[in-house]
Amino acid sequence: MIDPRFAEHLTVFVDVVRGGSFSHAARRRGLTPSAIARQIDALEHSVGVPLFVRSTRALAMTDAGERLFERAQRLLDDLADTHAEIAAFDGAVTGVFRLACFPTFGKRYVIPAVEAVMRDHPRLSVELDLTERLADPVLERLDAVIRIGELADSTLIATRLAGQKRLLVASPDYLSRNGAPADRASLAGHRLIDKLHGADLLGWADVLGHPAGHRQDAGVVFRCDDFEAMRGAVLSGIGIAFLPDWVVGTDVRAGALLRLTLDSESGAETGAESWNMSETGIHLLRALAQPSAKFRVVSGAIRTVIGTPPVWAA
Amino acid sequence: MIDPRFAEHLTVFVDVVRGGSFSHAARRRGLTPSAIARQIDALEHSVGVPLFVRSTRALAMTDAGERLFERAQRLLDDLADTHAEIAAFDGAVTGVFRLACFPTFGKRYVIPAVEAVMRDHPRLSVELDLTERLADPVLERLDAVIRIGELADSTLIATRLAGQKRLLVASPDYLSRNGAPADRASLAGHRLIDKLHGADLLGWADVLGHPAGHRQDAGVVFRCDDFEAMRGAVLSGIGIAFLPDWVVGTDVRAGALLRLTLDSESGAETGAESWNMSETGIHLLRALAQPSAKFRVVSGAIRTVIGTPPVWAA
DNA sequence: AAACCTTTTTGCCCGGAACGCAAAGATGAT
DNA sequence: ATCATCTTTGCGTTCCGGGCAAAAAGGTTT
Numbered sequence: 039m040i041d042p043r044f045a046e047h048l049t050v051f052v053d054v055v056r057g058g059s060f061s062h063a064a065r066r067r068g069l070t071p072s073a074i075a076r077q078i079d080a081l082e083h084s085v086g087v088p089l090f091v092r093s094t095r096a097l098a099m100t101d102a103g104e105r106l107f108e109r110a111q112r113l114l115d116d117l118a119d120t121h122a123e124i125a126a127f128d129g130a131v132t133g134v135f136r137l138a139c140f141p142t143f144g145k146r147y148v149i150p151a152v153e154a155v156m157r158d159h160p161r162l163s164v165e166l167d168l169t170e171r172l173a174d175p176v177l178e179r180l181d182a183v184i185r186i187g188e189l190a191d192s193t194l195i196a197t198r199l200a201g202q203k204r205l206l207v208a209s210p211d212y213l214s215r216n217g218a219p220a221d222r223a224s225l226a227g228h229r230l231i232d233k234l235h236g237a238d239l240l241g242w243a244d245v246l247g248h249p250a251g252h253r254q255d256a257g258v259v260f261r262c263d264d265f266e267a268m269r270g271a272v273l274s275g276i277g278i279a280f281l282p283d284w285v286v287g288t289d290v291r292a293g294a295l296l297r298l299t300l301d302s303e304s305g306a307e308t309g310a311e312s313w314n315m316s317e318t319g320i321h322l323l324r325a326l327a328q329p330s331a332k333f334r335v336v337s338g339a340i341r342t343v344i345g346t347p348p349v350w351a352a
Numbered sequence: 353m354i355d356p357r358f359a360e361h362l363t364v365f366v367d368v369v370r371g372g373s374f375s376h377a378a379r380r381r382g383l384t385p386s387a388i389a390r391q392i393d394a395l396e397h398s399v400g401v402p403l404f405v406r407s408t409r410a411l412a413m414t415d416a417g418e419r420l421f422e423r424a425q426r427l428l429d430d431l432a433d434t435h436a437e438i439a440a441f442d443g444a445v446t447g448v449f450r451l452a453c454f455p456t457f458g459k460r461y462v463i464p465a466v467e468a469v470m471r472d473h474p475r476l477s478v479e480l481d482l483t484e485r486l487a488d489p490v491l492e493r494l495d496a497v498i499r500i501g502e503l504a505d506s507t508l509i510a511t512r513l514a515g516q517k518r519l520l521v522a523s524p525d526y527l528s529r530n531g532a533p534a535d536r537a538s539l540a541g542h543r544l545i546d547k548l549h550g551a552d553l554l555g556w557a558d559v560l561g562h563p564a565g566h567r568q569d570a571g572v573v574f575r576c577d578d579f580e581a582m583r584g585a586v587l588s589g590i591g592i593a594f595l596p597d598w599v600v601g602t603d604v605r606a607g608a609l610l611r612l613t614l615d616s617e618s619g620a621e622t623g624a625e626s627w628n629m630s631e632t633g634i635h636l637l638r639a640l641a642q643p644s645a646k647f648r649v650v651s652g653a654i655r656t657v658i659g660t661p662p663v664w665a666a
Numbered sequence: 667a668a669a670c671c672t673t674t675t676t677g678c679c680c681g682g683a684a685c686g687c688a689a690a691g692a693t694g695a696t
Numbered sequence: 697a698t699c700a701t702c703t704t705t706g707c708g709t710t711c712c713g714g715g716c717a718a719a720a721a722g723g724t725t726t
Contacts, residue, residue: 041435042360042363043357043360044359044431044435045358045359045360045431046356046357046359046360049356059672059673059674060673060674061672061673061674069714069715070714070715070716071673071674071675072674072675072676072714072715072716073713073714073715074674075674075675075676076713076714077713079675084435085435085438085439085442086439086442086444086446087438087439087441087442092674092675093673093674093721093722096723097673097674100441101441102438102441105437105438105441106434106438109434109437109438110434113427113430113431113434116427116430117358117359117427120420120423120424120427121355121358121398121399123419123423124399124401124416124419124420124423125399125400125401127401127414127415127416127419128399128400128401133415134415175405176405176407176410176412177407177410177412179405179412193407193691193692193693325405325407326402326405326414328402373701373702373703374702374703374704375701375702375703383685383686384685384686384687385702385703385704386685386686386687386703386704386705387684387685387686388703389703389704389705390684390685391684393704406703406704407692407693407702407703410693410694411702411703
C-alpha cells in the first residue's frame, strides 16, 4: 500500500455509501461535491478498482465497493476505538506510576502518600524504586524521581516539594555526659556519626574542613549508609550527627534531640558558616513538561504528607 | 476522532518506534527529521497525550505510546490487508506477489514458473520466501504458500498442485556394489541417507520402525537438510535415500537412479506398507476465498511447470 | 416533448499545510 | 574537551486540496 491517505479516503467513502450520494456526503461534511468526488477518485485510483458505478441519479456500488464498505466500517471503528483508548490516557489516574527516591525518604514520606493515593485511586498501581543512586527518569522510564540536594539536570522539570537543612544534633543524654561543642574546633574531640556512601550529601568533611595533618575521619565512631539507622544512633546517645532536618526535625521539636550551634560561625567566615544554614531543596523531577494526571495526584499526595510548613520544621 | 490523518500519523509513529529514532524513520522514508517530528507532534496533539519522552539521545515511549504501538501495528496491517484485498478485484496482473515454499521445491519448480509469469506480465514482481518452516499466509501477508504433505489449516483455501510419493532410491553403481535390500530388515545393513530437520517430512524412522534395542539412526551415513544435496549424494552412490518423487522422479525415469521395492510389504502389514505407497499432496494455499488474478496466473504457471501428469511421474 | 432539477465531473484559482533548510540546544562518545 | 548525532524551531517555498463555476447527464414534471 503506497497510499498514505487510505484511511482518510475510507472515511469519506463510507460517508458516501451511507449518504447514498456524493452531494449528501458533501453536505454532511461541509464540503463541496467536487471535493468528495476527488477523494473517491483518489481512492479508486489507489486501489486500482472502480468502487461506484457512476450515474448522475443513483450511485451503485461495485463488488469491490461492497466488499470495501464491509471492511471499512470495522476498520474505521477500530481506528476510532484506538484513538479513544489512547486519548483516555489523558486525565486518567490508572496504570502504573514509577517513582524513584532515596530509601529513607521514600519509607518515611512516600509510602504514606502512596497509601493515600491508592485510597482515592484504586486503579493506580505504584512502582517505588528505593535507591541511593541518581535515577534518570527518561532512561529508566520513570514517571518521577525525587532528588534531594542540588539539581543538575537541565532538561528535566523540577517541582519543589520542600526545603532541606542539615542539622547538627545530639541527644540530651550524650550532651550531659560529654558537654556541647562550643565551636568547630572542639567538634573534633567529640564522638561523631557519619554517613557511608552517598557522597552527594554533605558529610563531616564539609563541616570540619580538612585541616592539614588532621585525619578527615578523626572522631568518627559510627558510620552507616542509612539515615534512619544514623538517627537511631544519635537518639541512643552514641554521638553527634549531621543529618537532614527531614530525618531528625521532629525529634528536635519533640526534645528527643538537641540542635547544636557553633560559635565559630561568625566574622569573616561567611562562606564556611553556610554549612549549617544553607537550605537546599527536595525536588520532584519529571521528564515531561506537561505533568500527567497521575503525576499531579502523586505529587499532591507527597506534598500533603510533607505538609506546609514541613512536619519536620522547627 | 476529529483527526483525518490519524492513520497516516500512525504509520510514521510505528516507523519511529521500529527505527528507534526520528532520524532513522526520516531516512527510511526519505524525509527530514523535522517532518517526522511534526507528524508525531500532530499525533500527540490529536490524541492529547505524549507518546514519547523526548531526549536527544534516547527516545522512550510512554505507557500511552506503548499501548498505541501494540494496537497500531495490527491496525495498519488490517488497513494494508483491506487495501490488498480490494486491489485484488482488479483483473490486472501487477504489483507484487508474495509466495513461500520449501527451498528445494521453490528452486526447481517455482523459479521457472516465475520466469514464465514475468514474461507474460512484466509489471508483476515476485517475492519468494524459501523457508523450511510452515509459513502462514495471513500472518506473514503472503499471497500464497506451498505446502507439501498433509494440510492442517482449516481456514486456508487449498489448491492441489500435484501428488507426492516418497521413493526408496539408490544409484545403479551403489546397488552393484552393495546389492539391493530385499526387505525392510535388510535395509538396516545398508548405507542410508537421511533428512536433517523438517520433521514434517517422513524420515527413515517411519520406514524402519523403531525396533527395540535398535538405534534409530543405525546405518545412516549421511544427513543433510537439503533435498537437492541428498539427491546429489544418492546419485554419486553414497547410499540409499528416501526422497519425494518430485526430487528424484526424473532421475529414476532416466535410469540414473533405481527405485527399490521391499518384499516385506505384504500380508497383514497393510498399515506399515503404506510408507511407500501413500500419496500425500502438494498444495497451494491462500488466505482469500476468491483468488486474485495474480494468484490464478501464478498458480497456472506453477501447474504448467509441473505438468500433468507431473514431469517426475514414472 | 420540453423545461427543470439534481447530481457528477472538470478546469481554474487560491489558501494553507507540509516539507526542506538552517540554526540552536542537548547529550553521549571519543 | 571536542565532536557527532539527534531533536526542535523558525522561515521560506512549494504543492496539494478545496471552492467556485460551468458543463454534462439522467430523471421528473408539466
